Every structure is written in C-alpha cells, then in structure tokens.
Amino acid sequence: MDTPTIFDILDRLAFLHGMPAVALLLTAAFIAIVAWDMRPAIAAVLAQYLLAGFLFVDVLDPRLAFVYALAGLFVTAILFITAWQTNWGRPPPGLTQQEATRLGLSRTRRLGRFTVADRSLLRLALAVAVVLAALWLARSPGLLQPVVPAELVAYLEPAIVGLVGLGLVGLATSADPLPGGIGLLVFLTGFSLFHGFLDQSLAMTVALVVAQFVVALTVAYLAQARYLPADVLD
C-alpha cells in the first residue's frame, strides 16, 4: 500500500475545509483555555494544532503547513510530559490558606458537585465573550480584509480573532506557567495564521515555529520549577 502524500490527506479531509474546520478549531482552543485539568487541555491543544495546520494550507505552501502541524505535535508532547510530571496542573492536596496564597491559587467556590476557582470562572466568562465575538465576526467579516484576501476572510477572520482572543484570555488570567503557556501558544498560533499573509518566507515560518518550541520549553522549565523542589532542577 502506498503511503499517502500530504495532498492525499488534504483531499480526504476536504469535507472539513472552511467553516467546519474553524468551528472545530475554536472549540478545541476554547477547551484548551478553560479546562482546569490539564488532560483535556493538552488533548485540545493537539487538536488545535492539527486543525490550525489544516487552515495554514490556505495561507502557506501545504508542505510548510504540514511542518507547522508536525511542530505542534512536538510542542504538545513537551506539554504532555510537563503536565504529567506536575500532576496535571492540580495543586497538592491539603494545602493551608497560607500555602495556597503562596502558590498563587485564587479563592474557590462550590457549584453543585464541583469546586471552581474564581479565576477559572473569570476565564470561562471571558472565553465565552471571545467566542461570541468570533461568531459575530463570522456573520459580518471585514475587520482584517486589507490583509486577509476577500475569498478567505469569511472563515479565516473568525479563526484568527478567536485564537488571538482566546490566547490573550488564557495568558492574562493565569499566573501559572502551564495554563498561561497554553494561552500563549494559542495566541501565537492565531497570530502566525495572520502573519502568514504578511510574510510567507521560509525563514519567517521556521522562525515562528522555533518561537513555539522555545515557548514550550520555557513553560516546561517554569512549570516544573513551580512544582518541584529547587534542588531537583539545579
């Protein structure tokens, strides 16, 4: 059996082209930002990278788009190992109020069976607002039209605005490197999608992929520094 080429794969996924891919992408990014357990968040980050790679086909050479998706796979692997080593982002049980404050954990409240942090609720509310703004943009596009071509603006504009907005929500509402880092990576994905229209050179595409790796490695280091005793890192 022949190994399918990039173009074969794209042909098979043609049914996703356009708005369906954007809807799935924004759903994945939304889960990555609002999930407080890192297991669904990391899975959503992976989905986000694969779907973003699919959208990059409309912006860059398909081979470069594939490289972007592949880089996302490695970034997700780094985040997965980090999250696994830091107990999936959950704070250690039995913390005193003083310890929780030092860890930067916000106050929690009970909602039925769940205990939710105030900061998570804020993140959820802001993420919903961003998704609603992206949906509104899908109905009346044109904000980025000078840069994004008219034939693509209908579905790429909500994707770019949604990813950048969700990323900003994620990075601004968490002091923790891991969830904040996921926000930063989502932000960079959205921005790279936009920047692809400004500069399609190989050097810049590679540089932006390298930037994502650098972010993932730094997030991994700082997330472990926050979780593990100092002498382990040293």
Add this chain to the structure above:
Amino acid sequence: METGFPLVMLVGPVVMAIIALAVRKYRRISVIIGVATVLSLAFLLSLAAPGTGLFADNTVGFLGREAVMSPFVRSLFLFMYPAMGLIFLMAWARPVGRALVPAGLAVLSPLAAALMISPAGLGAVLLVTAAAVVVPTLHGGKFDAVVPAWRYFLLATVALAPVLLVASGSMITTFPAGWSAPLLATLILLGGFPFHVWAGALGRHISPVVAALVLGLLQLVVVSFLLSLLDSVPGARAAVEFRLAIRWSAVLTALIGAFAMARAADWRGVVAGAILLDMGLLLPAVLVPGTDGLMIAIPALIARYLALLLVGLGLTGRSLVGQSTRLGRLLRLVRPALLLYGLLSLIGLPLTPGFAGRWAQLAVVGQGGMWPTLLLVFALAAATVAIVRMARHRLAATAESATIVESFSAFEFGLMLFLVMISALIGLFPGLLIGLAARMLGLG
C-alpha cells in the same frame, strides 16, 4: 556559507555555554570559562575591524539570510563582552546562581544575531530566544521568582506580535491607527505602564547582579533593536497619540516606582522600585529618532548596569560576629555606602553615573508640556526621600550591632574598589559616558 567573524560571535558563546553548563557545579571553574570566553571574544572582535585585520569579512549566512556586523554592533559588543565578564567576576566573589555563567554566555549569541540579521522579524524571534535563555537565571532556584520570571518571558513573547507587524510595515499603511503596533511593541519591550507588571516582583526576587545582566546588558540590545525598528516607521513616531502615550506611560511607570520605594519595608523593595522608576525614565528615548535616541538610551543603560552592580555588592555580603575595631567600624559602612550610591545612581542624581542620561530624558519629556516633567521630578524627589529614610534606618541598625564585623575577601574588595572608581569617575565627568555612546555610534 560566509566565514566572517559574526560566525564566531554566534557559535562561540553557545559552545562555551555548553561547557560552562557541564561544569556548573564548580562555580569558580565555570566563572573562569566565562571570563576567558568573553575576553577572547572581545580580543578577536577588536581585530575584526571592517575591511581590515584578521576577519576582514563581516557577514555570515544565517537561516538563509545574511547577518551583517555593522560598526555599531561591533562597538556595542566590544563593550558588552567585558561588561559580561565583570558580571561573571561578581559570581566569583559570591554565589549568584549556577545558571548565571552558562546563561550569560548563551544569551550573547541570540543577542548578537538579533542586531545583525535582517529583516527585523527574525531579530524579534531571536530576542524571544534570548529571553528564554535567561529564564533559569531569573528563576535562580527561588520559588517566588517563578511567576515574575514567567511574566517577563510572557511579555517578551507577546511583544513578538506587534514587532512583527511593525517589521512587515503593513500596519502603518493598512490600518488607520498605524501607531498602535509600534506603541505596543515599545511599551511591552521596555516594561512601560501598563506592561510593567513583571518588573517590581522581579526586582524584589532576583539578585541585582542578575538584574544587571537582564535589565542592563540585555536591554542594551533590546533598546538598540527597538529604536532601529521605530526608525523604519517614522510616521508612527511622529503621531501625536504615540508621543502622548509614551510620555504618560513614562510618568506613570516612574510614579509607580517611586510609590513602591516609599512603601518598601526593606532594601529589596527600594531596589525594585528604583529599577521601575529607571525603566519609566528610559521610555522617552524612543521619541527621539536616529542616533540621538541611542545617545540618550545607551548612557542610561550603562549607568543602570553599573548601579545594579554597586547595589549587588552593597546588598549582600558576609557579616561575622567579632571584636569591633576602628577599621571594622569603617568597613561596616562600606556596604551601606555602596548600596546608597548605587540606588542614587539608579534614580540619576548628580555626581552619580545615572546623571549622565537623566537630563536628556527629562528634556525630551519636557517637549510635551510642563506636567509630565513636573511629575517625573516629583517621582525623583519622592524616590530620593525614600532612599534617605531607608539609609537612616540602616545606619541606626549598623550602630546598634557594634560587634558585627564585615568580612571581605581581597578579590571582593578589589572588585568594589574598581567599580567605585569607575562610577565615581563617570559621576564626576558625565561626559565620559556620553562620549562612550558617541564613539559606539561612530559620532566621536
């Protein structure tokens, strides 16, 4: 591939950083490697004058683009290599963290590449890499430093977006508010209000020596990069909104710094506030185009670097309980005096190195009206009062602990003497620092 000297500047520090990382458990060996590397690089760079000498070719291929070492980059790194060596020597005198030497060496490579490569977009990514390289040094094994280190890196990365938009040039011509991306890039990269959130906490938790590396030397490259980026979009800099926002951001950052100093309960809080105040006062330099902007920023940043080294020597040291002698009583005043002089230099009072760039900064702010200048002078006055108040407390505490004697090694004492002499010389003759900046820019 070209084989010019830039290749040595890009590869050499990284290779030596790996070696320093391997021996990081042996602090002094790591320091020797670091100092030897930067001195060798400085020596080779001095031989690499454009068109002559050992390395006549000043270009190198990098990521499919050409990196060119301009005379300014050469002059800047002729200063930065020995300055980095001085930081490493501080690590000899006292522990500053095992990551300092490897990170200090490794960061030289992306910093050099960021200034040499074109287009500026690639340089912006290299600055993110540089920020990532210094993160272990900022963290320094302290739990409380994780969040400020993360915020520092986060904002350095977020700045990538507006910098790339400015570098592409499209925001200026396509969107009506074309000044917004240059403004965001400036405020995020220089830590101006409201993007100053990392500075206060970082100033409290990191060693002043690390601050001299990250907020002094590294910032020299960041500011040079930013000013050259802003020169590429003169329209943005001329916009009234841009100038107004920079001025008021400078004022608010400086006021927040002065307020933090006034409220500080310990020296570290005062140092953190003074750093923030100095960061605010650096912002007006971006309003001046061309080499004139660098003529303001470079002396200010060199003075910040020197002031933080003085603060580093003054803030920590070994104190022993012993017999109090006349010499011992005199030596007890050395550290507070260094700390005081360093802090006064950070806020830029006369007879300190910080004074060299301060008046030019105030003059630039003054072009936008009276109020911003008055508020900045008020911030400087409040900061001075905070320093004097804290100094009185420290002196009182020193007088009470009559049996505590300070312990200096000969090396540390020599380092102190060297730094004090350099700082006093610049304090007495501010023109020296301005002359150095002019020579770097090829104006002297």
